[in-house]
Amino acid sequence: MNDFIQLLVSGILLGGVYALCALGLNLIFGVAKVVNFAHGEFLMLGMYAGYWLMRGTGINPYYGAPLVGAAFFVLGLLFYWCLMRFTIYKPEMTQVFATLGLGIALQNLALLLWGGDYRTVQVMPAGAESVEFLGITVSANRLVAFCFAMSILAAVVLFLRLTFLGRAIEAISQDISAARLMGIDPGRIFLLTFGLGIGLTGIAGAVLVPSFYAFPSVGTFFVLVAFVVVVLGGLASVPGTVIGGLVLGVMESFTGFFSPDLKEATHFVLLILLLALRPHGLFGVKGAEKEALK
Template sequence: MQTVMQLLVSGVLLGGVYALGALGLNLIFGVAKVVNFAHGEFLMLGMYAGYWLMVKTGVNPYYGAPLIAAGFFLVGVLFYALLMRFTIYKSEMTQVFATLGLGIALQNLALLLWSGDYRTIQVMPSGGESMAVLGVAVSSTRLVAFGFAVAILAAVIVFLRTTFLGRAIEAVSQDLVAARLMGVNPGKVFLATFGLGIALTGVAGAVLVPSFYAFPSVGSFFVLVSFVVVVLGGLGSVVGTVIGGIALGVVESFTGFVSPDLKEATHFVLLILLLAMRPHGILGVKGAEKEALK
């Protein structure tokens, strides 16, 4: 029973980490119906931002999260204004190649600037990396990341439901044509959405760097995990992202206990099964994955 509880707690905390990394991806898809294949690279840049903030200034990335969010919001605005604005109404393949090409460019830029060395930081005092709660070992860094995931989810939901811009974002997400008729400017909404989505991704990377190594190709791992989380929880569903992340984390935790060699394969198997059996996910709207901008 103790082993089951340990695996369950570890899986939930890991799932919170995964959900945090996937939240920005799902927000952008939910509004603009754009699958951002450069998502992993933006998260990788967020990890480096958290790392260098700690190394150069001594500021813990947990405390520096608002600063990182502001910087990556500007990055997201530039991402839309310089690239996605010209492809958002184009075919899906155009969007795929545009974001995939950007991802490859960012990965190689990181390799050029910071080499392929693995980097991480220690934010907890020596010996404080884990704690025991009712006999269950809990990773301090993953617990903090899980707390960030819950807090950010709550903040995003409040923002979407209580502010004018948030309601405009939801309106465009549900029906672009009707939103236009109601006077909503889709261009401004897309600009704000990309800024917010990339800001969330950057913060996720900064929060994850104490738990994972930062290196130029780390985004390739997280983008696959993020896709599985988004498909599992539901395309375009913010709450579904957290549910999908926790579900994936628990499944991976138990699978890894049975056979560590199968842990990575869990992502591929789940993705294939979901796309074949329930492509709209747990909380997603049926047909959302096929909806296009008009």
């Protein structure tokens, strides 16, 4: 019984981090209907940003995450303004090749600048790497990252529900034609959404680097996780992203306990089953995966 609770808690903590990793991807898709295949590379850059912030200035990545998020917000604005605004109304394959090409370029740029070495940072004092409560031991880094993730996810939900810009973003995601008639400028909302999506991805990367190694191809793993979380929870659903992340984290925790070799294989199997049986996910709107901008 104790092992079951240990695996469950570990899976929940991991799932919260996975949800944060997928949030930016789902936000951009929900509004602009663009699947960002460079998402993993932006996450990788966020991890490097957290690493170099710690090594260069001594600022803990958890404390420096808002700075990374602000820098990546600007990067997201540039991403949209310099590339995506030219493809936003183009066929889906144009967007796929544009973001996939950017991802390959960013990965090779990281390899050129920093090499292929694995990098991480130690932020917890010696002897405080784990926390024990009622016989359950968890990683202190995972616990902090989970709390960070839940706080950010809650803030995003409140922003979307309670602010004018948030309601404008939801209006564009639901019906772009009706939003135009209400005086909402889709171009400005797309620009803001890409800024927010990439900014959140940068924060996720900074929060991850104390728990995972940063290296140029690390985004390949996390982008698969993000896709599974998004499809599982529901396209364009922020609460669904949370549930999807938690479900995937718990599944991975139990699968890794019984058969570590099959841990990553479950991602592929789950993604294939979801796309075949329920492509709109647990909480997504049916047909959202087929929507396009008009």
